[in-house]
Amino acid sequence: MGKSVARTVWEFLDERFLISDLVGFARKKTVPEHGRSFWYFFGGICLFLTAIQVATGGLLLLYYSPQVGAAHESVQFIMGGVKFGWLIRSVHSWTANILIGMMFVHMFSSFFLKAYRKPRELTWMSGFALLVLFMAFGFSGYLLPWNELSYFATRVGTDIAGSLPLVGSWLKTVILGGPDISQATLSRFYWFHVALLPVVALTLVAVHVILVQTLGMSKPIGERGTREIPFFPDFIYKDALGWTLILVLVGVLCVFLPWEIGTKADPLSSTPLGIKPEWYFTFMFSTLKIVPAHIFSLEGEKLAILGFLAGGLLWLLVPFLDRRARRGERSPLFTWIGLALAVYIVVMTVLTYTVPRL
Amino acid sequence: MKRRSAIDLFLGGSLIATIAAFLYPVVRYLLPPKRPSESQDTVVAAKTGELAPNSAKVFRFGSAPAILVNTPEGKLVALTAVCTHLTCTVRFEAETETLFCPCHNGRFDLGGNVLSGPPPRPLETFAVTVSGSDIVVSRRR
Numbered sequence: 034m035g036k037s038v039a040r041t042v043w044e045f046l047d048e049r050f051l052i053s054d055l056v057g058f059a060r061k062k063t064v065p066e067h068g069r070s071f072w073y074f075f076g077g078i079c080l081f082l083t084a085i086q087v088a089t090g091g092l093l094l095l096y097y098s099p100q101v102g103a104a105h106e107s108v109q110f111i112m113g114g115v116k117f118g119w120l121i122r123s124v125h126s127w128t129a130n131i132l133i134g135m136m137f138v139h140m141f142s143s144f145f146l147k148a149y150r151k152p153r154e155l156t157w158m159s160g161f162a163l164l165v166l167f168m169a170f171g172f173s174g175y176l177l178p179w180n181e182l183s184y185f186a187t188r189v190g191t192d193i194a195g196s197l198p199l200v201g202s203w204l205k206t207v208i209l210g211g212p213d214i215s216q217a218t219l220s221r222f223y224w225f226h227v228a229l230l231p232v233v234a235l236t237l238v239a240v241h242v243i244l245v246q247t248l249g250m251s252k253p254i255g256e257r258g259t260r261e262i263p264f265f266p267d268f269i270y271k272d273a274l275g276w277t278l279i280l281v282l283v284g285v286l287c288v289f290l291p292w293e294i295g296t297k298a299d300p301l302s303s304t305p306l307g308i309k310p311e312w313y314f315t316f317m318f319s320t321l322k323i324v325p326a327h328i329f330s331l332e333g334e335k336l337a338i339l340g341f342l343a344g345g346l347l348w349l350l351v352p353f354l355d356r357r358a359r360r361g362e363r364s365p366l367f368t369w370i371g372l373a374l375a376v377y378i379v380v381m382t383v384l385t386y387t388v389p390r391l
Numbered sequence: 392m393k394r395r396s397a398i399d400l401f402l403g404g405s406l407i408a409t410i411a412a413f414l415y416p417v418v419r420y421l422l423p424p425k426r427p428s429e430s431q432d433t434v435v436a437a438k439t440g441e442l443a444p445n446s447a448k449v450f451r452f453g454s455a456p457a458i459l460v461n462t463p464e465g466k467l468v469a470l471t472a473v474c475t476h477l478t479c480t481v482r483f484e485a486e487t488e489t490l491f492c493p494c495h496n497g498r499f500d501l502g503g504n505v506l507s508g509p510p511p512r513p514l515e516t517f518a519v520t521v522s523g524s525d526i527v528v529s530r531r532r
Contacts, residue, residue: 092417092420092421095420095421114424115420115424116416116419116420116422116424117416117417117419117420118420120416120420121416121417121420
């Protein structure tokens with residue numbers, strides 16, 4: 034009886050959603066297995082963490098109030114007044130940071146495996162765009178608790194945007210909703226964080242995942258092995274193991290290091306010592322600190338920002354610039370460039386935290 | 392029991408336990424926490440002379456609206472303004488000297504008693520005192 038009801042429900046849903054076809058596709062699909070296939074799992078981990086972000090972010094909306102006079106208090110209420118509020122917020126904050134870390138690992142591993150080469154140019158470009166979008170998520174979300182650190186970090190961040198040539202002043206006003214950080218800024222950052230960015234990011238995630246599913250995983254250049262494993266259930270099981278380990282890590286971090294609330298922002302107070310943005314912006318933040326005030330009679334800061342923009346554009350266009358990889362040949366020059374960039378990011382990030390007066 | 396069945400049982404049980412462990416905090420989080428009650432026992436509803444005879448004023452009493460009526464004879468009466476039918480806010484009708492709920496045509500007299508319509512219970516009445524220039528409304532004990 035039970036089985037026949039379940040079968041009827043299944044057939045009803047299958048007829049409408051074509052689930053059998055999807056399962057059939059997943060069963061037929063295979064994933065290459067070789068010495069470096071470990072790096073494939075980081076994409077799945079990023080997707081899993083994104084799902085946690087959506088779920089916990091949605092829950093936080095129940096109690097968060099995007100008003101200057103109430104934002105900090107509402108976060109305090111979530112952390113102390115709502116059952117498991119501390120857990121939901123800590124999971125949201127920790128997974129946001131781990132997600133960006135995993136996206137960096139996923140991007141660089143794809144870079145070194147030359148996974149961007151034809152026909153996966155758009156997979157690379159959509160992935161890089163997602164990293165930039167998730168950094169924007171981090172930047173906009175950082176201000177929402179309206180605490181001292183986030184207030185001044187936002188001021189520094191928007192000042193950097195404001196120093197861009199030609200459009201800087203206009204861009205800063207649009208981001209802030211006025212000349213300085215105010216209620217308008219908090220409203221805008223809230224809108225970016227819960228409305229605009231999710232729509233754009235989830236669309237891009239869909240594009241990225243569809244591309245990965247239709248084109249399959251890229252095999253590293255020179256990989257001769259032909260061993261393949263089924264995507265479902267073999268690869269999915271391994272993926273699930275990675276997700277479980279991440280969950281354990283997040284759980285431990287949330288219990289022993291719940292995300293702090295900070296002191297409520299006071300626009301009239303002095304900037305606190307040791308102000309710095311979220312860790313994934315620090316390599317750019319510290320670069321701006323060490324750049325000389327003037328380089329060849331040009332403003333050093335503006336030159337550095339233009340350098341970052343140009344570097345980002347070149348990084349986006351790597352699939353078209355690396356012609357050797359396009360032809361399926363090894364391209365050591367690009368490997369060295371990627372390695373230099375990775376080392377630069379790691380060193381500058383570490384220096385930010387170890388040399389306070391850099 | 393076969394080894395495969397035992398493993399299936401163990402994995403299925405673990406999966407259910409994991410899902411339950413995730414759902415429990417989420418369900419507890421969704422239940423609204425108890426906040427301090429906004430209930431009040433006394434409120435200054437108006438100033439003396441503020442209300443003309445045969446007129447009324449809706450004011451906030453705790454978290455709900457209440458209504459203060461100055462009758463044609465100059466007597467002050469106060470009642471909850473929340474209709475006992477489906478919680479719409481009642482209004483004073485000077486022509487009939489009654490309280491009317493426009494949602495479903497419920498009608499009350501100034502003692503709170505139901506005159507017509509679907510309201511199942513009378514409106515709660517409050518004590519009114521004048522203290523200096525304040526008209527003070529209090530919950531009856």
